[in-house]
Amino acid sequence: MLPGLKAGFTLDTRLEADSEQLMWLGLCELRVMNDRRWPWLLLVPQRPGAEEIHDMTPLDQAMLTFETNMVAQGLKKATGCTKINTGALGNIVRQLHIHVIARSEGDPGWPGPVWGHGLREPYQRSDLRRFAETIKAAL
Amino acid sequence: MLPGLKAGFTLDTRLEADSEQLMWLGLCELRVMNDRRWPWLLLVPQRPGAEEIHDMTPLDQAMLTFETNMVAQGLKKATGCTKINTGALGNIVRQLHIHVIARSEGDPGWPGPVWGHGLREPYQRSDLRRFAETIKAAL
Numbered sequence: 001m002l003p004g005l006k007a008g009f010t011l012d013t014r015l016e017a018d019s020e021q022l023m024w025l026g027l028c029e030l031r032v033m034n035d036r037r038w039p040w041l042l043l044v045p046q047r048p049g050a051e052e053i054h055d056m057t058p059l060d061q062a063m064l065t066f067e068t069n070m071v072a073q074g075l076k077k078a079t080g081c082t083k084i085n086t087g088a089l090g091n092i093v094r095q096l097h098i099h100v101i102a103r104s105e106g107d108p109g110w111p112g113p114v115w116g117h118g119l120r121e122p123y124q125r126s127d128l129r130r131f132a133e134t135i136k137a138a139l
Numbered sequence: 140m141l142p143g144l145k146a147g148f149t150l151d152t153r154l155e156a157d158s159e160q161l162m163w164l165g166l167c168e169l170r171v172m173n174d175r176r177w178p179w180l181l182l183v184p185q186r187p188g189a190e191e192i193h194d195m196t197p198l199d200q201a202m203l204t205f206e207t208n209m210v211a212q213g214l215k216k217a218t219g220c221t222k223i224n225t226g227a228l229g230n231i232v233r234q235l236h237i238h239v240i241a242r243s244e245g246d247p248g249w250p251g252p253v254w255g256h257g258l259r260e261p262y263q264r265s266d267l268r269r270f271a272e273t274i275k276a277a278l
Binding site: 051052053054061062064065066068069070072073076082083084085086087088089090091092094103110111112113115116 | 190191192193200201203204205207208209211212215221222223224225226227228229230231233242249250251252254255
């Protein structure tokens, strides 16, 4: 079994449709949101039924913090963005997932949030692969 | 000196204008956003110059996780909301601050994010005080 692939965990179908698998971390699956408007990553803790961060064990909460901040640092380094935006909302998709997004002055919707802003614009496959490789190299 | 009141730290003027002091935690000042549309709390780490979570020390990151999740749990318990939304954006106010918001189906802007949604609606002073007391009791 792959590291991070926990028994009983199934990825939400909407998360699966909107994003692409990038790599496994210790607790989370790291995914790339397939939206070329912003460099946008998702961390999905491999815990069946988890909806709120505070419902996870203290160890999982600490792991999630470590992995989220490692990803945020790598994304900022890789993109040279102005500001990292992180968020855990889950109003639409209840399965716990944490957004880490690279924001820069003048990007679509700046300085507002990305969530709910217009329609997703999928990458060309080659551009998505290139972005994924850049992120892997930065982590 | 009050606990949490670190030398050299000054609260951003916009955060000060939009929210009210609630209590000191170990790392953060906990504040109530003065917007009666949603039960909305802010954690402000008392670290001069901090803008990104990943730039803080590992210990501060762990403390912030602990305090954020404690506040999230208390807010969910106190409000009986559908979902907690947490976020650290900082596109407008660069001083690091973490939002913890109680969201419920049918609230203003649901299921979209609260940031950038319409105009802030300040509480009546007595309602703000009552909400603050409820939160203190839940923590």
